[in-house]
Each structure stands twice: as structure tokens, then as C-alpha cells.
Amino acid sequence: MRVLADYDTILEKLSLGQLWDFPGGVHPIQQKDMSNQSLIQKLPLPSHIYIPVKQHIGVEGEIVVNVGDRVLHGQALTRNFNTFALPVHASSSGTVVSIGEHPAAHPSGLSELTICIELDGLHESLATNGVHDYANKDKSDIINAICQAGISGMGGAGFPTHIKSTNVKPIEFLVINGIECEPYITSDDRLMREHAWQIRQGIDILVHILSPKQVIVAIEDNKPEAYETMAIACQQQSDYQVIKVPTKYPAGGEKQLIQVLTSREVPADGLPIDVGCMMYNVGTCFAIADAVIEGKPLTQRVVTITGGAIEKPQNVWAPIGTPIIDLLRFAQYAQEKQAHPKIIMGGPMMGFTLASAKIPVVKTTNCILAPAQHELADASNERACIRCSACADACPQSLLPQQLFWYSKAKEYDTAQEYNLFDCIECGACAYVCPSEIPLVHYYRQAKTNIKQQEQEKAQAEKARVRFEARKMRLEKEKFEREEKHRKAAEARKQAMTSDGGAAKDKIAAALARAKAKKAAKSETNSPVSAAKDESTLNTSNVGETTNSTVQTAEPKNEQATETSSAQDDKKKRVAQAVARAKAKKLAKSEEPEPATTSNTKEKEAETTNDKALEKSSDEASAQDDKKKRVAQAIARAKAKKLAKAKAAQEQTNNDKPNDEGANE
Structure with a gap:
């Protein structure tokens, strides 16, 4: 080392x-004598300025103005919500007419978010407050003032x-x-x-x-x-x-x-x-x-306007956001001196060709070069590499530009990185000495951009994979916790039943008994008397709404009910006789001495069970018989009453028309 x-x-x-x-x-x-012989000139204000939201290495700020707002010179158009964000400011007074995409000052020529301001020509400025005794101020206050002014490296890097x-x-x-x-x-x-x-x-x-x-x-x-x-x-x-x-x-x-x-x-x-x-x-x-x-915030910078196609090469104070076309007009751009229009932002070594003359001046813009025909090497004259190693001799970073060129062109990016592609400072010295006029820096820039894009996509994919795995683990954890909770609850119930022993079973049996008793009590409340009364009321209320034909159809139903009642009476008599025989037999056996054998005991228990069943059947039959008798009697009374009222109605009207106005009872 x-x-x-x-x-x-x-x-x-x-x-x-x-x-x-x-x-x-x-x-x-x-070629510096072309533009360094005169004082820095003041560029006239353009009609519109285009302020890119991001003009530095880092992230763009948050826009704080809207379309239609009037802004003053030095007013912040964005705010820095992030450490790597910088605010941008209006370089003159006017009205915000649009916020959208506009061609960017970048080799790619792509568009970026830009604030367009229509200038009013007044150049009204915000009041400023400087710090003359900065030596007595805290360093953090001075650094914050630099940040709020939106200052980034103006040598070209833009950090x-x-x-x-x-x-x-x-x-x-x-x-x-x-x-x-x-x-x-x-x-x-x-x-x-x-x-x-x-x-x-x-x-x-x-x-x-x-x-x-x-x-x-x-x-x-x-x-x-x-x-x-x-x-x-x-x-x-x-x-x-x-x-x-x-x-x-x-x-x-x-x-x-x-x-x-x-x-x-x-x-x-x-x-x-x-x-x-x-x-x-x-x-x-x-x-x-x-x-x-x-x-004062950073709203202007010195820009060199030079080249063989410029009639008056010079340096100007250019407001940030001024379209390049305005600088060219001011310096009297002679397009006829070029075979094809070609404008370079930066110098001939590290600059890049602009895709549009509407691209604005940004904080890192230091030169606008308009070369005449044959003034610079033409990139379209690229020929095959002759392996002369002149590029390696000229490289200030001691790299191997020839190998970097091969691997970048073949898109073998891993190998290109092994040859320290990102150590290249893109100075253009290798391309300057190349006898084959290969635009080597162009290939390096393209390779770096593709590598960064691949790394970004890889990072996003890795982030998505991590999120998916985290979600999967979370769902599995939640499932395990639910299963574990259910398992513990089941074990607790099982343990509770085991510890209680027969007490739990007794509780269950008692609960079943209470339920049966409640059900029986509910059925007893629906007595035969109330049922017959409800049925009688229902039949009586319907009498007044029926015709004589309805009365006649009710008679067969009454006869059928009488036949059913007589059958029930016969069944009841037979059940009563069986119950009487069972009681007599039971009385006779009770007078005999109790046998000692197990078989006699079983026979006695069986007979007792039969007797209870017969008694129960007899009671139920008796209750049903009483209910049916009461129902039949209620129907008979209703029928007689209805016939009497119908007869009275016929005598009053003395015609054959049926009476539609039944008695209401």
C-alpha cells in the first residue's frame, strides 16, 4: 500500500x-481565447423559463406552487423534505403556466418534471436577509442557509x-x-x-x-x-x-x-x-x-457560449431555466456553418449533444458549444479498433478502455465491472486519442446506465421477495397461533371434565332433566279445555262469513268426528279393562310372601313397569276422550245456533237468496 x-x-x-x-x-x-476576452454579459429575460424540479444528485423536492400562481424572483418552488433534496427557485417574476414533463438536460434526452413560468418582465424579487456576522453564528445555521439557497456543486457533478x-x-x-x-x-x-x-x-x-x-x-x-x-x-x-x-x-x-x-x-x-x-x-x-x-438563492450562473458556429462567443449571466435557444440567439448562432444542427452542453470532451434547443439552463450548465462543420470529430466515423493501446496510455485512472469497450458493447456487464467500469470518470481522453474515432465514453455511459437499471430492478425484486416471505411467515404464524389456541382450549375443557369426575355428568343429567320438565310444563299449559275453547271460538266466528252451502258441507265432517269419537271410546274401554286386570293381579301378588330368587324379582319389576305403562295409556286415553267430547259438543252448539239464525233470516226476507250477513259471536 x-x-x-x-x-x-x-x-x-x-x-x-x-x-x-x-x-x-x-x-x-x-480554444479558450474565443470567449474569455470580454466581460460577462447580462442575458435578457426570456418569455418563459423552465425550472426542472431536480437539478442535482439526490431526490427532487416537493412542489409548493400551483398552476396560476404568481411567483417572484427568488421564491422557492419546491421544499426539501429529504436530506438529499434541494429546493429550486424562480429566476424571475411571473405566473406558473404548467407543471409537467419537459426535455431534460441529460444525454438521454428524456423528459422530466418541470415548472414552466411565463415571465412578466418586471423581475420583482423577494426581500432577502443576509448574515454578515456569520463567524458568530452556529455552523448548522450557515449550512441550513446554504441548503435553503439550493446550492449544489457547480463544477459539473451537482452534489x-x-x-x-x-x-x-x-x-x-x-x-x-x-x-x-x-x-x-x-x-x-x-x-x-x-x-x-x-x-x-x-x-x-x-x-x-x-x-x-x-x-x-x-x-x-x-x-x-x-x-x-x-x-x-x-x-x-x-x-x-x-x-x-x-x-x-x-x-x-x-x-x-x-x-x-x-x-x-x-x-x-x-x-x-x-x-x-x-x-x-x-x-x-x-x-x-x-x-x-x-x-440570495441560486437563480443564475455564468455560462460560456462558444464554438465555430457562434458569431459572438462570450460568457453570460443566464437565469436558471432559460431555454438554450435564447442563449444561441443572443450570441448570434449561425446554423449555416453546420452541416447538421448540433448543440453540445458542456465541453467537447465531457459534454453531450442536446436533443432539443428548448432544453433549459440548469445549475450544472457551464457551456453551450456550437461547433462548425469539421471542427470536432464526428462520432459517425467510427471504425474498427486497431488495438493500438493509445486509450490506455491516455486514461488518467489507469484503466483498460479497450477491454471496457468490448465488454460494454457486448453487454457483458459483469466482466466490465471486473475491469472497474465505474472508476471511469468519463473524461473522454481515451476517445480523444482514439485513431478509429470510437466514441468510447458513449459506450461506457450506456453500460453504466444499464447496470444501474438492472441493479434497481434486482433490488425491487429482492424487496418484493422479502415482503412475500414476510407475509407467508406471518400467515403461518397466525395459523399456528390459532391452532395452538384451540388445542389449549380443548385440553382445558378435557382437564375440567376429568377433574370434576362424575359431577360433570351429573350436571349434564340435571340440565337435561330441567329441560324435559320445562317442556312438559309447557305442554300442560295447552290443556284440552283451552284447545276446545279456541276451536269453538274459531268455528263460531266463521259461521257468519259462510253461505248455506258451507253449513251443509260441515255436516259430513261432524258425522266423521262422531265415528272417530266412538272408536276412541271402545279403545278407552279396552285400556281400562286391561288396567283393572293388571291392578287385580298386582294386588294378588302383593299378598303373597316375597320370593328370594332373582328371577322373581325381575318378573316383579317387569310387571310393575307394565302396570305403569297401562296406567299411563289409560290416563292419556281418558284425557283425549274428554277433549273430543267437549269439541263435539261445541261444534253441535255452534251448528244449532247457526241453523236457527239462518231460518230466522229466511222468514224475514221471504225469498230464496242466501243470507250473507251471518251472526257475529
């Missing part, structure tokens, strides 16, 4: 102007600055990145020339938050004016050093610059803080000073 240079050794070498180097790298044509600033590890070197190594881009150069003091204020705020031992402001040696202004701005601070770095691409990369300044290599899966360093872009420092001292 390589031993890191200690703090004192690094300071000594820096004071002598001695630096280290990183492997690989290229020296492309700079939330407030998260980066909450570091708890000790920091030896705070590195301020003013390298800007990408060809054509001069936005940081002009910002350092014109606003060095405000950048210095942002550095002071970071020192208050992070408490580093040493501050290093690194500027590439092809920016002499920026170096001089920053050296003057920082000369009052003894622990601030402004260092010239040799021009070499990609010296502005985070890992490469730390290696140049300190000789320390950031681990492949690590961060600069792991080697005692922290890095911020000069544009981020400017935005921090605006947010803390002036209280």
Missing part, C-alpha cells in the same frame, strides 16, 4: 512550487453542498478548484477575474464551517489573469495558497487534482475526505457567499 505524504512535506513542496503528477492525460487544443459541508472528519486541505481544464469553457476564468473578492468570501465561510488546516486555490497556468486576481484577494490570509497547476487535461478532475497537489490517491470506492481533503468549485464558493451574506 502506498504511503501518503504527510502534511508538512506537502506544505514544503507547495511553497517551493513543486507538484506531483497523475498518469495519462492529454493536451487538446484549448448537494450542504451535505458535503456537514463533514465531521478532520480536514487538512480545503482545495478550491479553479482549473477549468475542459477546452472552450471559460466561465470560471471570467468569474475569478471579475468576482475574486466574493469567491474569497465564500472560501472564508467554508473555512468557518470546516476548519481546515490549509486552503489551496488551484488555477491552471493558462489563466494568468485569474491567478493574479485570486492571489491578490487571498493575500491577507496566511493559510491560503494560490497554486499554479500545469495545463493538462483532465487536471480539473477531483481525484487528479488532489493527486497533483498532495500526491495522495483517493481510493476507488472512497471520497477525498478519506485522504484528508475537501474540494469545492470557484462557482460554488461564489454562490455560497451570495446565499449567506446577501441571502
Whole structure:
């Protein structure tokens, strides 16, 4: 393992102007003189601005405005409900006209959630409250102010600055990145020339938050004016050093610059803080000073407009959300200088071609490049790899771009990851030196996107599997608990019956006896007298509603009832005679001495049982006979009464019509 240079050794070498180097790298044509000769211009306000809800690494904020709302410059359009969320703000005053999908500033050209504001041209702003005595404020308050201003890394990565600033590890070197190594881009150069003091204020705020031992402001040696202004701005601070770095691409990369300044290599899966360093872009420092001292959120940034197809290359203050077409018009874009319209966001090395000129400026937009025909290599001229190894020599990460290209193109993603695909910083040095003009970075980006998508799908599938297994276990547990509960209840009942012994059986028998007694009592309440009375009443009430034909049909029923009654009388007589014989026999046996044998005892018990049965039958027959007699008598009385009333009615009317008005009784 390589031993890191200690703090004192690094300071000594820096004071002598001695630096280290990183492997690989290229020296492309700079083309910076095209746009760095004039002051930063103020871009006129467009008619509409398009504010993407998510412009940083992390998650999007929650929208707090609605269509039709009027907003002011600096007003928050979203709120950060999550640590990795950042708010976005209106870059001018106007009315929200839509919230929906809009082409995104991304190589894919896909759409993303965007807030469209129709500007009113007034540029009315919210009142701001800065913190001039930030040195006396708590660090958490300063970090919160940075977060509410919506500041993310403006060098291109877009990592939330407030998260980066909450570091708890000790920091030896705070590195301020003013390298800007990408060809054509001069936005940081002009910002350092014109606003060095405000950048210095942002550095002071970071020192208050992070408490580093040493501050290093690194500027590439092809920016002499920026170096001089920053050296003057920082000369009052003894622990601030402004260092010239040799021009070499990609010296502005985070890992490469730390290696140049300190000789320390950031681990492949690590961060600069792991080697005692922290890095911020000069544009981020400017935005921090605006947010803390002036209280202004991040609503604009410096953008370079350059290229052979631009008549007036320059740098402009572009409001966030301004469509690219407005920047091109302002710089007099000459489309006739291109064989096919081609606009690149970023530089020629790491930038990407825009799918639409309506794509807006975002927080990470530093350059709009419109190259003339044949100014840059054409990706359509790709030829077969000749295995020259020039890409491997140029790679600053010491990777094997040729193998990564093969495996990425063949979609052998597992093998590509074994060759450290995700260590690629997508600087484009390999594609720049490739004699076959293979767009290597394009294949790497596509492979990374597919791998991330597969991992996301795998994670979702794993999450679904875990939920399914958890549900299955829960259902099985609930089933087991129910079965166990029923088993314990059954055992408790069984144990209770066993412990009670015959008492439980006696209780059951007693309960059955009570039920039978209750049933018998209920049947006794329905006596023959009440039954006959109910039947008599029913027949009597129906007499007045029937005709003479109904009376005549009742007579056969009465005769049938009389025959049934006589049969019952005969049966009753026979039962009474049997009962009398049984009683006489029982009386005779009771006068004899009691036999000692078991057989006599059984015969006696049998006879007793028979006698009881006969007595019971006799009683029941007698009760039925009495009931039937009473019923017959009631029917006879009702019939006689009905006939008498019918006869009286005939005498009164003296006609043959039947009487419909029966007597009511």
C-alpha cells in the first residue's frame, strides 16, 4: 500500500512550487481565447423559463406552487423534505403556466418534471436577509442557509453542498478548484477575474464551517489573469495558497487534482475526505457567499457560449431555466456553418449533444458549444479498433478502455465491472486519442446506465421477495397461533371434565332433566279445555262469513268426528279393562310372601313397569276422550245456533237468496 505524504512535506513542496503528477492525460487544443476576452454579459429575460424540479444528485423536492400562481424572483418552488433534496427557485417574476414533463438536460434526452413560468418582465424579487456576522453564528445555521439557497456543486457533478459541508472528519486541505481544464469553457476564468473578492468570501465561510488546516486555490497556468486576481484577494490570509497547476487535461478532475497537489490517491470506492481533503468549485464558493451574506438563492450562473458556429462567443449571466435557444440567439448562432444542427452542453470532451434547443439552463450548465462543420470529430466515423493501446496510455485512472469497450458493447456487464467500469470518470481522453474515432465514453455511459437499471430492478425484486416471505411467515404464524389456541382450549375443557369426575355428568343429567320438565310444563299449559275453547271460538266466528252451502258441507265432517269419537271410546274401554286386570293381579301378588330368587324379582319389576305403562295409556286415553267430547259438543252448539239464525233470516226476507250477513259471536 502506498504511503501518503504527510502534511508538512506537502506544505514544503507547495511553497517551493513543486507538484506531483497523475498518469495519462492529454493536451487538446484549448480554444479558450474565443470567449474569455470580454466581460460577462447580462442575458435578457426570456418569455418563459423552465425550472426542472431536480437539478442535482439526490431526490427532487416537493412542489409548493400551483398552476396560476404568481411567483417572484427568488421564491422557492419546491421544499426539501429529504436530506438529499434541494429546493429550486424562480429566476424571475411571473405566473406558473404548467407543471409537467419537459426535455431534460441529460444525454438521454428524456423528459422530466418541470415548472414552466411565463415571465412578466418586471423581475420583482423577494426581500432577502443576509448574515454578515456569520463567524458568530452556529455552523448548522450557515449550512441550513446554504441548503435553503439550493446550492449544489457547480463544477459539473451537482452534489448537494450542504451535505458535503456537514463533514465531521478532520480536514487538512480545503482545495478550491479553479482549473477549468475542459477546452472552450471559460466561465470560471471570467468569474475569478471579475468576482475574486466574493469567491474569497465564500472560501472564508467554508473555512468557518470546516476548519481546515490549509486552503489551496488551484488555477491552471493558462489563466494568468485569474491567478493574479485570486492571489491578490487571498493575500491577507496566511493559510491560503494560490497554486499554479500545469495545463493538462483532465487536471480539473477531483481525484487528479488532489493527486497533483498532495500526491495522495483517493481510493476507488472512497471520497477525498478519506485522504484528508475537501474540494469545492470557484462557482460554488461564489454562490455560497451570495446565499449567506446577501441571502440570495441560486437563480443564475455564468455560462460560456462558444464554438465555430457562434458569431459572438462570450460568457453570460443566464437565469436558471432559460431555454438554450435564447442563449444561441443572443450570441448570434449561425446554423449555416453546420452541416447538421448540433448543440453540445458542456465541453467537447465531457459534454453531450442536446436533443432539443428548448432544453433549459440548469445549475450544472457551464457551456453551450456550437461547433462548425469539421471542427470536432464526428462520432459517425467510427471504425474498427486497431488495438493500438493509445486509450490506455491516455486514461488518467489507469484503466483498460479497450477491454471496457468490448465488454460494454457486448453487454457483458459483469466482466466490465471486473475491469472497474465505474472508476471511469468519463473524461473522454481515451476517445480523444482514439485513431478509429470510437466514441468510447458513449459506450461506457450506456453500460453504466444499464447496470444501474438492472441493479434497481434486482433490488425491487429482492424487496418484493422479502415482503412475500414476510407475509407467508406471518400467515403461518397466525395459523399456528390459532391452532395452538384451540388445542389449549380443548385440553382445558378435557382437564375440567376429568377433574370434576362424575359431577360433570351429573350436571349434564340435571340440565337435561330441567329441560324435559320445562317442556312438559309447557305442554300442560295447552290443556284440552283451552284447545276446545279456541276451536269453538274459531268455528263460531266463521259461521257468519259462510253461505248455506258451507253449513251443509260441515255436516259430513261432524258425522266423521262422531265415528272417530266412538272408536276412541271402545279403545278407552279396552285400556281400562286391561288396567283393572293388571291392578287385580298386582294386588294378588302383593299378598303373597316375597320370593328370594332373582328371577322373581325381575318378573316383579317387569310387571310393575307394565302396570305403569297401562296406567299411563289409560290416563292419556281418558284425557283425549274428554277433549273430543267437549269439541263435539261445541261444534253441535255452534251448528244449532247457526241453523236457527239462518231460518230466522229466511222468514224475514221471504225469498230464496242466501243470507250473507251471518251472526257475529
